[in-house]
Amino acid sequence: MGEITEFLTLMIPAMVPFLLAAQGTVLSGRAGVFNVSQEGLMVLGAAIGFLVSFKVGSNTVGLFAAFAAAALFGLVLAYMTTQLRLDQFVVGLALYFAALGAAGLLYREVIGVTMAPPLIPTLDDYPIPLLSEIPFLGEVLFDHDLVVYAAFLISAGIYWFMYKTRSGLAFRSIGENPKAADSLGINVTWARTWSTVVGSGLVGVAGAYLPMVYTGLYTEGMVAGRGWLVIALAFLGGWRPHLVVAGAAFFAGMEVLALRAQVAGIGIPHQFVLMLPYVATLLVMVFAFRWARQPAFLGRNYDRESRLVG
């Protein structure tokens, strides 16, 4: 019992980077923009979030700064793909490298080489009154920092927007058939732009959360491939926000499990446990491709006056 509670209590915050980044990916993906720069944006978000928090002394400001920086990269991606119609994958990879480089450079410029690495305070827990007193559930779900609650609220909000509003219906249609959407007066460029900007911003916040939740330290490589996993997660969840939540729980669970396996020194190398999310994604793609559907126009640019694409 205590073991399970502890596991789940650790899993919930571990879900946050996956959730925020994957919902951001899903958001732009449903409009047809396939962002592949998550890993870079998360590293950049982590660096900027850490540095701004360190200098300003406020984690909140750090989180917003990370959002803004990553959103700026998203704007570049949106502009390059909707206006210049450059290949989404190529631009995304370029942005990945640019973000990675920018993160390393910023840290070196601001902090330099130090004997003792600088620290920022980790995020405080805010137990939700009443709810957090429910036995078991209260401890697992309602005794975390504010970003945890925000991540779940954002997931719910994106789900509600996509499936419960008319604008959401219009929005999703862009990723399925932008020409149909355009012919009905839906602004394809605008939808792709804002969703890519906001989506990328969320990826940045996902990165910034990492130094703020566990150690208060920033280390190179602390994102540790989560950005790439997020792409797998978007596919695993079939680009649907509610299923992404379930997928994030699975990924985070594996992460916690790997960590515990490492600590407990069980015979299985923890790397094997870390591989499970990838294996699971592959299996889902192979065996449940009908369920794991993706937007029909994902990754493809739209040109209204193009005479070739029907």
Added chain:
Amino acid sequence: MTTQQPPRLEMRRVVKTFGPVVALDSVDLVVARNEVHGLLGGNGAGKTTLMNVLYGLYRPNSGEVLLDGEPVTVGSPRDAIDAGVGMVHQTFLQVDNYTVTENIVLGTDVSGALRLDLDEARKRIRELSTRFGLSVDPDAVVEDLPVGVRQRVEILKALYRGARLLILDEPTTNLTPQEVDDLFGSMRAMVDDGMSVVLITHKIRETLGVCDRMTVMRDGRSVETIERSDTDADHLADVMVGGTTGPGELIDAAALGAVDAEEVEVTVSSVRDAVGVSVQGLVVNNDQGHELVPGFDLEIREGEIVGIAGVAGNGQVELAEALAGVRAVRAGSVEVGGRSMCGRPASAWLDHGVAYVPEDRHRDGILPTASITENLVLGSQRSPGVRRHGLLDWGAAKQRAVEAIEQFSIRANGPATPAGDLSGGNIQRVILARAFARRPRMLILHNPTRGLDLGSTRFVYDQVRVATDAGCAILLLSEDLDEVIAMSDRVIALFKGSRAGEWQKGTVDAYEVGRSMTGLGEARV
């Protein structure tokens, strides 16, 4: 009062260029109130381009648009919708996994942006579909619907937005004769209700059947606007091609719908006794692994044209691809010229003289960014004519391309022109040139004249005749029923991958075929 009313639509001196190509060369068009106005012409004529300008999809270089006498600027489809213009495109612009209602309300009613209450919309859709005779189930998912119903959804989309002027781009392409009649009935109901309808078409017969007036376009210009009562099929055909039609082209004219197919006399039959192609118990799956052709038998004699009539999605693509050797055959046998072909690689089929003209010529027929020369060499790259020292002899290939351009009248700036830059008709000529370069024993034609202008259509038919004279067995799959009936020695109706009826030339009744195509006819195999 009525004489004072301005026309519903007036387009003045509209010019549109795509790079160096002048698609619209100062076009004028006047559509009156309460009329069905035909916009007639071949595919390069600019009819669709003109309507795309009106609908805000293309930005014109210059020109004026007036709706009900008011000048309007249409910068996007949103402007067009707001001005009361609706357009049904040739390829349906629908979100496949949305329901009918969701597709129709998409992008409407900004005030209700924060909720998704579709009950009101459903009621409106039911009301509209009753009023105009466009029956649909509002809750069906569109990807499950047959083409005819999906078209009604497209029309309802425009009506739902309160269109005063509805543009229909080649709406009859995939419809059975019954569905065409229903559609024309709905168009009449709309016009009686105060709307105006523009019917884009290249079919003379349907223009005469439903239009009050018609404007003929040719080479990006509007040639003439004619009252229905002042014209007939011959006259329209003359205006369309801009010249006179010779007497030997009656079959072509029938295929274009200028005269009834039944009136065409079979003059010369080139059918020989020898069997060219023999297919037995053919089973083929579609891309999703469903069995779409559950066992098909077919015999085509040398020089014979067998036409397959069917609504799109009844196994035509699977059948054509299996017989062309590019799709795996699950069971059954295919013999071409007495040799069993199943299980051999596509190159063996090619070498044995199987030629395939696919339905989607852009996607499956050419490499759009490769030159005409390269496209023509494709498939015969190993043949001795274009090989030197084990490498491709580009000089010889280019020479071939130059000859093909000459012989097949391909309009291009030269053999180095990328195939994707050509018009649909010229792309089809490239594909035919490639097919005929191998002296085919079997030729599979899938919608070979779809979207082609009159000249190119004629050209395709002429080439088909040359091939049958040479003893080639031809399988013609077409969604244009008139074409199938006019061209084929035998017509087979295809429904759910099976033969739903078969008729010899001269005994074909279009309505009967139409019933069989939709599974309603009695099979007489």
